[in-house]
Amino acid sequence: MIAPSKVKVEPGKLHINGQFIDAASGKTFDTINPATGEVLTRVAEGGAEDVDRAVKAARAAFDAGPWSRKLSGADRGRLLWKIGDLLMAQVEEIAELETLDSGKPITDTTRVDVPLAADCFYYYAGLAGKIHGETIPVRGPYFNYTLREPVGVCGQITPWNFPILMAAWKLAPALACGNTAVLKPASLTPLTALRLGALCQQAGVPDGVVNVVPGSGSVAGMALVRHPQVDKIALTGSTQVGQQVMREASETLKKLSLELGGKSPNIVFADADLEAAARGAQMGIFYNMGEICTAGSRLFVEQQVHEALMEKLIERSKKTIPGDPLDPKCRFGPQVSEGQMNTILKYIGKGKEEGATLAIGGNRARVGEGKGYFVEPTIFTGVSNSMTIAREEIFGPVLAVIPFKDLDDVIRQGNETIYGLAAGVWTKDIKKGHRVARELRAGTVWINTYGNYDSGMPFGGFKMSGFGRELGTAAVAEYTQLKSVWVDLS
Ligand code: NAP
Ligand code: MG
Numbered sequence: 001m002i003a004p005s006k007v008k009v010e011p012g013k014l015h016i017n018g019q020f021i022d023a024a025s026g027k028t029f030d031t032i033n034p035a036t037g038e039v040l041t042r043v044a045e046g047g048a049e050d051v052d053r054a055v056k057a058a059r060a061a062f063d064a065g066p067w068s069r070k071l072s073g074a075d076r077g078r079l080l081w082k083i084g085d086l087l088m089a090q091v092e093e094i095a096e097l098e099t100l101d102s103g104k105p106i107t108d109t110t111r112v113d114v115p116l117a118a119d120c121f122y123y124y125a126g127l128a129g130k131i132h133g134e135t136i137p138v139r140g141p142y143f144n145y146t147l148r149e150p151v152g153v154c155g156q157i158t159p160w161n162f163p164i165l166m167a168a169w170k171l172a173p174a175l176a177c178g179n180t181a182v183l184k185p186a187s188l189t190p191l192t193a194l195r196l197g198a199l200c201q202q203a204g205v206p207d208g209v210v211n212v213v214p215g216s217g218s219v220a221g222m223a224l225v226r227h228p229q230v231d232k233i234a235l236t237g238s239t240q241v242g243q244q245v246m247r248e249a250s251e252t253l254k255k256l257s258l259e260l261g262g263k264s265p266n267i268v269f270a271d272a273d274l275e276a277a278a279r280g281a282q283m284g285i286f287y288n289m290g291e292i293c294t295a296g297s298r299l300f301v302e303q304q305v306h307e308a309l310m311e312k313l314i315e316r317s318k319k320t321i322p323g324d325p326l327d328p329k330c331r332f333g334p335q336v337s338e339g340q341m342n343t344i345l346k347y348i349g350k351g352k353e354e355g356a357t358l359a360i361g362g363n364r365a366r367v368g369e370g371k372g373y374f375v376e377p378t379i380f381t382g383v384s385n386s387m388t389i390a391r392e393e394i395f396g397p398v399l400a401v402i403p404f405k406d407l408d409d410v411i412r413q414g415n416e417t418i419y420g421l422a423a424g425v426w427t428k429d430i431k432k433g434h435r436v437a438r439e440l441r442a443g444t445v446w447i448n449t450y451g452n453y454d455s456g457m458p459f460g461g462f463k464m465s466g467f468g469r470e471l472g473t474a475a476v477a478e479y480t481q482l483k484s485v486w487v488d489l490s
Pocket of ligand 1: 159244260
């Protein structure tokens with residue numbers, strides 16, 4: 001049985017210049033609960049005209065300076081802190097809304113997504129008053145100093161796998177630095193970003209500083225990318241969309257940060273704590289139903305321990321049972337949409353076709369009335385790095401297990417990918433762990449752990465996983481311009 005929800009889901013409106021309004025076209029789209037396949041509510045569908053209105057509001061708010069100039073960093077910080085508090089005050093309701101819209105287990109949305117979103121606002125609340133330039137000792141009778149100024153209007157485009165958390169990663173640093181924003185959430189999961197926009201308003205963020213415009217990527221997203229009054233685009237999404245955004249943004253030479261796909265290697269050496277490695281491998285691929293850009297989707301296992309590790313991993317994975325995401329005991333919900341489920345099932349077919357061995361899973365799972373988009377946790381062994389399931393990002397609960405000979409072999413294979421987002425290494429040998437961390441071309445490496453995040457850490461990719469860093473003090477560089485000022489002292 002899929003439990004009925006307690007939250008009343010209101011229809012979604014565009015949030016522009018402090019108003020909650022319909023789209024200029026009057027169009028709406030349905031957002032669906034992937035656990036049941038039922039329509040949750042309708043949401044106003046922003047088009048180019050709405051994006052233009054939102055950008056003009058953000059531009060006016062930026063240029064008039066109620067946010068960037070009239071408020072000090074510390075004042076902005078106080079408002080950001082309040083947004084964090086408002087999120088935490090409604091954690092249960094927002095978590096439920098997130099679970100309904102995305103299928104993420106309620107225990108995760110309650111304990112991870114919403115609290116981490118709040119934490120991101122708390123982190124940047126603290127940083128907002130500490131963003132400053134430097135004085136530079138230059139040659140000659142001159143005084144030189146730098147100013148860190150906000151970039152201006154930021155277009156922010158988010159994916160559906162961590163809807164409120166990605167919105168927080170985008171908005172909090174942008175606001176801390178004094179920018180204004182137009183956020184376009186993913187069409188599959190627009191509800192919590194709209195709620196976050198409303199909370200920003202409730203906290204006292206001036207009108208026009210935060211605008212949220214749901215709508216399709218190819219229309220509303222593209223309109224934002226092309227808009228001449230937008231100064232920067234931050235996108236979290238697929239590599240393919242990242243390439244398209246970069247091409248289009250080149251017309252107006254916008255500042256860009258792109259957080260894109262991954263095919264991360266999770267490497268288990270024979271000297272590892274195998275129990276811990278099995279747990280890390282299982283969480284690495286099945287957390288969030290595999291819909292996570294840092295998923296440890298290629299598990300490299302040193303030959304001698306292949307059998308022992310697989311035994312432990314399969315035993316654990318069999319306990320990962322698809323279930324009702326509103327059940328607090330559920331750790332594994334549906335995929336986000338029917339389309340995503342079908343893509344995953346197609347990849348599973350490809351794995352079989354190309355000769356990998358299906359160790360567990362491989363099918364759609366039936367939960368409750370069987371209308372939800374559930375896929376069984378799936379593990380393929382005997383995979384080679386050249387197979388499609390080892391090369392392409394599946395964004396689902398499908399693990400490719402690849403044996404390796406030695407350290408050099410696994411570094412070569414680990415790096416043999418177009419992506420470079422994350423990696424894991426399991427070993428008791430401290431030298432080996434650090435050496436592998438250095439040699440892997442990836443933005444994050446976890447040693448004897450997997451999937452940790454913190455608002456203070458820089459996060460982003462190498463290679464075709466994108467560029468730019470979110471979170472931490474690193475994000476300040478993405479959301480500011482550096483100005484150099486010279487003064488004649490002679
Ligand atoms: P996606 O199709 O790239 O969509 C991401 C966002 O971009 C959505 O809001 C989407 O709108 C929008 N979009 C689509 N086409 C666009 C266009 N032509 N111009 C402007 N915006 C456009 O990716 P997804 O399917 O939502 O998410 C899965 C992907 O995101 C995976 O590849 C995953 O690796 C990546 N991801 C990366 C990270 C990271 O931090 N590196 C984190 C999470 C996810 P619509 O929803 O309307 O299509
Ligand atoms: Mg939905």
